Amino acid sequence: MAVTSMRRFDLSEWKRSPHLTDLRRTVAGLLAEGRHRTALDEVLRALRRDPENLDGLFVALSVLAQSRTTRLASPEPLTEMQQWSALLAPITTACSACDARWYSTHAVLFADNDVQFQPTNPIGMQCQKCRYTLCRDCLKAQRPTSYTASVDAPEVVAGSCANTACDGRGLSVPVLPTGRPDATPMDPAAIEGVLVVRDGPIRPTTDDALAVVTRFLPLISDDAPLLHIRRARPGTMSDNATRDALARSLLLDLEREGALAPDSWGRSRRMHILAGPGGDGDYLIVPVQKSLRRLPPATPHAASGPGTYTYLLQILPLRGSWATLRDPRTGDFHEGTFGALSAPAESLPGIAQEIIKRFERMGQSRRVMFFEGDYTQEQGLTTDDVYGIVTEGSTSLSPYSEGAE
Ligand SMILES: [Zn+2]
Numbered sequence: 001m002a003v004t005s006m007r008r009f010d011l012s013e014w015k016r017s018p019h020l021t022d023l024r025r026t027v028a029g030l031l032a033e034g035r036h037r038t039a040l041d042e043v044l045r046a047l048r049r050d051p052e053n054l055d056g057l058f059v060a061l062s063v064l065a066q067s068r069t070t071r072l073a074s075p076e077p078l079t080e081m082q083q084w085s086a087l088l089a090p091i092t093t094a095c096s097a098c099d100a101r102w103y104s105t106h107a108v109l110f111a112d113n114d115v116q117f118q119p120t121n122p123i124g125m126q127c128q129k130c131r132y133t134l135c136r137d138c139l140k141a142q143r144p145t146s147y148t149a150s151v152d153a154p155e156v157v158a159g160s161c162a163n164t165a166c167d168g169r170g171l172s173v174p175v176l177p178t179g180r181p182d183a184t185p186m187d188p189a190a191i192e193g194v195l196v197v198r199d200g201p202i203r204p205t206t207d208d209a210l211a212v213v214t215r216f217l218p219l220i221s222d223d224a225p226l227l228h229i230r231r232a233r234p235g236t237m238s239d240n241a242t243r244d245a246l247a248r249s250l251l252l253d254l255e256r257e258g259a260l261a262p263d264s265w266g267r268s269r270r271m272h273i274l275a276g277p278g279g280d281g282d283y284l285i286v287p288v289q290k291s292l293r294r295l296p297p298a299t300p301h302a303a304s305g306p307g308t309y310t311y312l313l314q315i316l317p318l319r320g321s322w323a324t325l326r327d328p329r330t331g332d333f334h335e336g337t338f339g340a341l342s343a344p345a346e347s348l349p350g351i352a353q354e355i356i357k358r359f360e361r362m363g364q365s366r367r368v369m370f371f372e373g374d375y376t377q378e379q380g381l382t383t384d385d386v387y388g389i390v391t392e393g394s395t396s397l398s399p400y401s402e403g404a405e
Pocket residue numbers: 095096097098099100134135136137138139
């Protein structure tokens with residue numbers, strides 16, 4: 001993911017074209033109708049195709065620069081997810097001292113007015129040399145309390161640059177984009193898939209997952225099909241080592257299902273997000289870069305395309321009948337014994353043998369039942385729905401029959 005490297009937008013690199021680009025024309029029309037959300041969606045789609053498109057970044061800033069009241073009165077207000085998209089990281093201004101982020105309108109105002117202007121009550125101040133930035137709250141904290149000056153009084157210069165190597169003067173305006181320290185530039189076209197895991201018993205919805213993913217990766221809602229959403233059992237996300245082990249095993253599952261090309265671990269990055277933007281729990285986000293190796297051509301005699309199946313491993317205790325393995329604490333099926341996969345029907349026996357092998361330590365006879373479709377989010381799996389069974393060592397799928405061994 002090396003072709004995309006821009007960390008922050010520089011106005012000096014942007015040249016106003018004498019001709020309106022299609023994007024500008026579309027966005028201007030939508031804004032005139034008050035359709036802010038659709039306008040920003042258009043911009044995000046354009047940036048998704050070309051994240052370093054300067055015109056796209058400038059237009060995004062002008063949508064975000066519309067006054068807050070105008071936007072709130074809009075029949076289509078912007079969504080949180082849109083506003084904090086990683087695609088907008090290059091136009092974000094971040095406080096150098098705390099977590100505050102905002103979109104400073106100064107770049108747009110300076111571009112649209114040749115005259116110097118003095119924004120009153122700015123959200124922050126910036127070193128004009130190195131872009132060290134402090135938000136209003138951090139500026140207040142840095143300055144001794146004054147009993148005479150009104151809090152709202154505009155200040156020309158306040159605070160000072162804390163970068164020791166910088167000999168910039170005090171902080172002032174304009175405040176220009178700094179980029180976001182937590183967003184790494186990445187080429188969206190190079191992303192093969194993203195594993196999204198939330199700590200806890202409930203699998204996140206697509207919307208939950210998108211809210212977190214779009215904040216840190218240059219993807220948009222249209223990319224939902226790239227996400228592989230999972231939940232994490234207790235204790236599997238407690239530290240780096242357990243998170244890596246979890247990611248590794250889930251990536252292997254995805255490779256087995258044909259959802260990712262082989263050796264995905266080597267092309268992945270693990271991002272641990274504490275209490276996602278929705279405050280709904282910790283996330284592990286694992287973007288996987290596309291493999292540079294070309295995929296082998298499809299085998300000519302592959303009879304069918306992939307289908308979706310649910311697998312369930314069973315064991316045969318010494319005394320008794322076929323049984324499932326359950327976690328004594330949660331009552332859920334034991335990790336790795338139950339899940340959904342996408343694969344051609346003819347590959348199911350091979351997949352079953354791999355699952356059976358993983359539970360070798362159980363010692364007992366094992367078999368894997370397959371159900372057609374994804375039953376992982378549903379209750380009440382019944383033997384009537386069994387698509388086929390693969391017993392240990394078997395290379396074929398047999399139909400389910402009562403008491404079959
Ligand atoms: Zn701050």
